[in-house]
Amino acid sequence: MIRNDGGETSPIDTTVARQARIYDYLLGGKDNFAIDREAADQATAAFPGLVTWARNNRAFLSRAVSYLVAEAGIRQFLDIGTGLPTANNTHEVAQRIAPQSRVVYVDNDPVVLVHAQSLLASSPEGATAYIEADLRDPDTILAHARDTLDFTRPVALMLLAILHVIQDSDDPWGVVGRLMAALPSGSYLVMSHPARDIQPEQVAEMTRRFNQRTGNVRGATRTRDEVARFFVGLDLVEPGIVSTPQWRPGTGIHPAEEPSYAAVARKP
Ligand SMILES: C[S@@+](CC[C@H](N)C(=O)[O-])C[C@H]1O[C@@H](n2cnc3c(N)ncnc32)[C@H](O)[C@@H]1O
Numbered sequence: 001m002i003r004n005d006g007g008e009t010s011p012i013d014t015t016v017a018r019q020a021r022i023y024d025y026l027l028g029g030k031d032n033f034a035i036d037r038e039a040a041d042q043a044t045a046a047f048p049g050l051v052t053w054a055r056n057n058r059a060f061l062s063r064a065v066s067y068l069v070a071e072a073g074i075r076q077f078l079d080i081g082t083g084l085p086t087a088n089n090t091h092e093v094a095q096r097i098a099p100q101s102r103v104v105y106v107d108n109d110p111v112v113l114v115h116a117q118s119l120l121a122s123s124p125e126g127a128t129a130y131i132e133a134d135l136r137d138p139d140t141i142l143a144h145a146r147d148t149l150d151f152t153r154p155v156a157l158m159l160l161a162i163l164h165v166i167q168d169s170d171d172p173w174g175v176v177g178r179l180m181a182a183l184p185s186g187s188y189l190v191m192s193h194p195a196r197d198i199q200p201e202q203v204a205e206m207t208r209r210f211n212q213r214t215g216n217v218r219g220a221t222r223t224r225d226e227v228a229r230f231f232v233g234l235d236l237v238e239p240g241i242v243s244t245p246q247w248r249p250g251t252g253i254h255p256a257e258e259p260s261y262a263a264v265a266r267k268p
Contacts, residue, residue: 012110017213019165020109024084026054031084031115039213047199047206053258056245057161057192058088060262063248064190065093067237067264068156069101074188076155078145078179080106080135081162085118090158091128099123104145108134135162136170138178154186161260163230164194164220176230180267187267189234192244196221198259227261234265 017039021032025040044050068074075098079090082105094101105119105128116130129148133140142151149155157179166172180189196203207219228241239247244262245255 012114017210018109018111019214020084020107020112022210022214023054023161024086026051027058027086029084029086031111035213039210042209042213043206046209047202047259049258050206053194053244053260056255056258057260058086060192060244060247061090061158061160062088062093064158064262064264065090065156066097067248068188068190069094069097072188072266074154074156075101076149076153077101077103077158078106078141078149078155079103079158079160080141080179081159082107082112082119082130083161084112085115089119091119091122091126095123095126099125102127102148104129104131104148106131106133106135106141106145108132135159135166136175138175138182142179142182151182152184154188155183156188156190157183158190160190160192161194163191164222167220173229180234183267185267188237189231189265189267190263191227191230192260192262193227193230194219194221195224195227195243195259195261197223198243198257203259221259224261227263231263231265233268235268237264237266 014033014035017036021036022040025032025037077090077094091101091103094103113132119130120128122128127148131141131144159176163172166175203221207221210219224241241261241263243257244260245258247262249255
């Protein structure tokens with residue numbers, strides 16, 4: 001069942017590049033337009049590691065969800081900034097290990113809503129739902145998520161490659177704090193975030209090029225200290241806040257650092 005926030009679904013705008021469609025293009029998907037491909041190609045010219053960055057981000061999602069289900073016993077996920085469906089969506093990774101897992105997806109891009117049906121193919125034992133809503137409106141997200149998730153039991157809040165579009169003026173730390181405050185002890189925060197302090201010149205130029213083409217969705221890459229502020233009061237799971245491909249990469253694998261941070265933390 002698709003749930004939305006009660007508002008009108010905005011029409012799909014093909015004149016400005018959108019993050020969901022750029023990311024789809026970087027991952028080799030087909031749900032993107034010329035303006036998105038141009039934005040991605042321009043940004044890739046400034047930062048050639050961008051396609052690898054997108055793949056590494058998806059790989060982190062799989063590793064983090066697998067860890068949470070298999071090792072931490074989590075069975076509920078609130079995945080905000082879901083993106084267009086691709087391989088290994090959160091419910092697929094979780095339900096492969098624990099079919100009873102329940103996943104609520106949230107995104108504010110109308111293109112994601114159009115394709116949300118494939119996010120809703122839950123195992124019969126579990127459940128999935130899709131909410132069209134904005135991360136900056138956590139109260140609406142929480143109100144609808146309660147229809148599918150039991151907030152008396154631990155939930156993993158997933159915020160992967162989304163917080164960089166929330167400007168400091170919209171208080172992303174406050175938004176994350178309000179979401180985590182609604183979740184019980186034993187819940188988790190899972191995050192990946194583009195870094196401003198690794199390969200800073202390339203990242204600054206890539207961000208500038210993105211911002212030229214993405215209308216009002218402006219990128220705000222952050223430093224390690226700024227990312228660490230999201231985790232105040234939470235217990236970081238080993239290895240802490242690291243470059244995304246270096247988060248539990250697997251025995252004997254030593255990936256290079258890239259300009260993004262990832263971490264998983266438990267609410268005490
Ligand atoms: C780069 S994609 C990341 C997808 C997925 N989380 C992942 O890491 O593979 C970011 C997604 O966040 C969504 N998004 C951006 N701003 C948002 C907002 N304010 N509220 C909800 N979703 C948002 C975009 O539409 C896009 O689908």
